Amino acid sequence: MTAVAKPLNGAAVSSHQNQRGDADETALKPVPGAGEIVLVASGKGGVGKSTVAVNLACALRHLGLTIGLLDADIFGPSVAGLLGTGEGLAVGEDGRAVPNERHGIHSVSLANVLAPEAAMPWKGPLVAQAVTQLFRDVAWPDLDVLVVDLPPGTGDVQLTILEQVPVAGAIVVTTPQRLSTVDAERGIALFHEHDIPIFGVVRNMGEYVCPCCGERQPLFDAGEVAAVARGAHVADLGQIPFDPDASARADAGTPLVVAEPDGPLVKAFLDLGRQVMAAIAREQRGRARRERQGDDQQAFWERLLDD
Numbered sequence: 001m002t003a004v005a006k007p008l009n010g011a012a013v014s015s016h017q018n019q020r021g022d023a024d025e026t027a028l029k030p031v032p033g034a035g036e037i038v039l040v041a042s043g044k045g046g047v048g049k050s051t052v053a054v055n056l057a058c059a060l061r062h063l064g065l066t067i068g069l070l071d072a073d074i075f076g077p078s079v080a081g082l083l084g085t086g087e088g089l090a091v092g093e094d095g096r097a098v099p100n101e102r103h104g105i106h107s108v109s110l111a112n113v114l115a116p117e118a119a120m121p122w123k124g125p126l127v128a129q130a131v132t133q134l135f136r137d138v139a140w141p142d143l144d145v146l147v148v149d150l151p152p153g154t155g156d157v158q159l160t161i162l163e164q165v166p167v168a169g170a171i172v173v174t175t176p177q178r179l180s181t182v183d184a185e186r187g188i189a190l191f192h193e194h195d196i197p198i199f200g201v202v203r204n205m206g207e208y209v210c211p212c213c214g215e216r217q218p219l220f221d222a223g224e225v226a227a228v229a230r231g232a233h234v235a236d237l238g239q240i241p242f243d244p245d246a247s248a249r250a251d252a253g254t255p256l257v258v259a260e261p262d263g264p265l266v267k268a269f270l271d272l273g274r275q276v277m278a279a280i281a282r283e284q285r286g287r288a289r290r291e292r293q294g295d296d297q298q299a300f301w302e303r304l305l306d307d
């Protein structure tokens with residue numbers, strides 16, 4: 001018999017706010033314990049978002065950070081499989097879910113609580129509710145960074161997150177072909193529209209590294225993604241080569257960065273991790289500056305009123 005999944009019980013859904021502060025900014029409530037929230041997005045499915053999200057999480061962990069990973073791909077959750085966290089989610093005394101910890105990553109995914117064969121006939125409000133709960137009904141430990149694996153496109157999940165959660169920045173994954181980059185541009189436009197910092201674009205599966213001689217063979221036109229990044233005024237974060245072992249590693253639940261510490265992809269993911277850390281640090285400096293300016297302006301008006 002096919003099961004029909006119900007969303008988790010709990011948090012109510014609110015909406016109609018954005019990150020600019022020109023609407024009701026109070027609705028952008030911090031997520032306790034989550035640290036800096038980094039979205040991994042794409043326009044198109046199958047370009048490697050989940051692979052990049054999981055391996056970026058492992059790379060950031062390797063670089064010394066405490067990392068969480070939230071699987072926001074409600075209809076196609078991959079994180080549990082990629083990390084090998086097949087088990088359910090424990091529930092703490094306060095009723096919140098406790099993330100699974102594997103490979104040093106604290107993760108939650110709907111795949112941890114739903115049977116694989118469960119149909120999910122969820123319309124927008126239920127999707128929004130599930131997303132909200134994945135952020136807020138989870139007892140995140142004190143994380144430095146929460147990486148969020150998004151579904152493809154610019155739909156309910158993306159909008160719910162952008163309207164409710166303070167996001168440090170987003171990275172956009174694409175393969176270097178027009179079919180994929182045209183949708184990546186739509187994703188970039190959505191983030192621009194919500195004033196979300198875009199840390200940059202990642203080019204995935206653009207070239208093949210020969211395991212025998214290390215020679216690099218381009219699989220697509222290498223210039224395509226750089227042009228998209230230039231056109232959108234966002235950084236080109238470089239590329240992750242095609243790894244023939246990726247699907248076997250995915251099925252085994254061991255991320256490439258963990259399984260192949262000397263493999264060709266590890267350097268690429270560590271490099272990506274360092275760039276994401278630098279982008280977060282830039283965001284934090286900008287935030288501190290804006291707060292200082294806010295204080296200075298307030299002091300200015302208070303002095304003026306006193307005089």
Ligand SMILES: Nc1ncnc2c1ncn2[C@@H]1O[C@H](COP(=O)(O)OP(=O)(O)O)[C@@H](O)[C@H]1O
Pocket residue numbers: 042044045046047048049050051052078204205240241242243244246247250
């Ligand atoms: N760099 C890579 N090398 C080889 N295969 C990859 C790479 N990145 C992703 N894949 C494969 O491509 C497929 C789609 O990847 P996935 O991460 O699930 O994409 P998305 O989350 O965007 O739908 C999977 O089979 C995955 O193993």
Ligand SMILES: [Mg+2]
Pocket residue numbers: 049050051073076078149150
């Ligand atoms: Mg995915």
